[in-house]
Amino acid sequence: MRILILTTGSRGDVAPFTGLGRRLVDAGHRVSLLAHPAFATLIESCGLEYRPLPGDPKEFVLARSRASSPEETRAVTTAFVDGLADGVADAVAGGADLLLTAFAPSPLALTAGEALGVPVLGTYLTPAFATARFPLPGPTDTGDLGPAGNLAAGRERLRGAARLFSGAVARIRERLGLPGTAPPEALGHTRPVVHGYSPLLEPRPADWPAHVEVGGFWWPARPLGWQPPAELVDFLQAGPAPVFIGFGSMAPEEGERLGELVTAAVRRAGVRAVVQAGWAGLTVAGDGILSVGDLPHDWLFPRTAAVVHHAGAGTTGAALRAGVPAVPVPVMIDQPFWAARLHRLGVAPETVPFAELTAGRLASAITAALAEPVRRRAAEVAGLVAGEDGAGAVLAHIDRLGEVPRR
DSSP states (O other), X not given: OEEEEEOOSSHHHHHHHHHHHHHHHHTTOEEEEEXXXXXXXXXXXXXXXXXXXXXXXXXXXXXXXXXXXXXXXXXXHHHHHHHHHHHHHHHGGGOOSEEEEOSTTHHHHHHHHHHHTOOEEEEESSOOSOOSSSOOOOSXXXXXXXXXXXXXXXXXXXXXXXXXXXXXXXXXXXXXXXOSSOOGGGGSOOSSEEEOSOTTTSOOOTTSOTTEEEOOOOOOOOOTTOOOOXXXXXHHHTSSOOEEEOOTTOSTTOHHHHHHHHHHHHHHHTOOEEEEOTTTTOOOOSTTEEEEOOOOHHHHGGGSSEEEEOOOHHHHHHHHHHTOOEEEOOOSTTHHHHHHHHHHHTSSOSOOOGGGOOHHHHHHHHHHHTSHHHHHHHHHHHHHHTXXXXXXXXXXXXXXXXXXXXX
């Protein structure tokens, strides 16, 4: 079967789909991954076919942060989303028998599936259905609003997402020669949907539709032939297991400020550290500190004592899988949601919001994460996560859709 996977966003929105894609290839499918050009090398190094999706997510985040008015913010967002629509229209010209989609671009995937006459399977990395149990992750962290409030807020958040993509859906419909008016479901959800995170973090709500599942993480693939840098291997062997510190795609252009803060925190906590540059361009020098670029988390994290991270969905899963404590420093969107659940699960101390981050608070949180009860709980949870098979849940749905002939 020819399967096209559509995702948009930062590295954390792309990397899990490399692992899912490899699993599908191993099952005999031909897989293409549609993502931004910044991730072409990552995707192709994992043995998958790459199809380009216009836009630079880092520049998009920076442009939104620099916007001087709500109108300018809307214009930046509209231009970015319209580019996604054009990219999807171009990509589906190559054909597919099945589309898999992340949540954000799902209206575009549904429209493309309508044009191709093929099924669309939702593969969402974060909760994306309104529920009374918790407010959906979003631009603002509302906190628990009670059952009625959570449900109402979740529904409004989904309506807002639909409005954001309404113009892009009209644009792609015109490009693909579809009737001008989109059916209501084109701005809704795919059916079925598999969420790619562990139910240990957040079990499936009982009030979700029957076609919605929480399957477990699908893990990023390691690039074919990858070997760790000799400098990193030497550093790891030269002393006690270090703490990993990285903020992923957060805090662009804040590298200098964060570098000073991280250096001071590491000194206060009395630990060694591996510091990842990320979008912030974070570089830290000094005894017992090594700065690195992108590295497979599945290789590095088990060799660390704890992981300080921004609590994105993918990094959250990688730290759980490694069996090491986390220090969540959430910035926005779904990150406060995951950070709170790591603490609730007992594998992380209290969350340190990025806006409140100081050297003292980070040092204290690292020390708390290294305490024996947290370390023991992290190892226990890793054993439970190891028994889950999120990619297998997706494959099971594909098998049920497998009446579509392979070509």
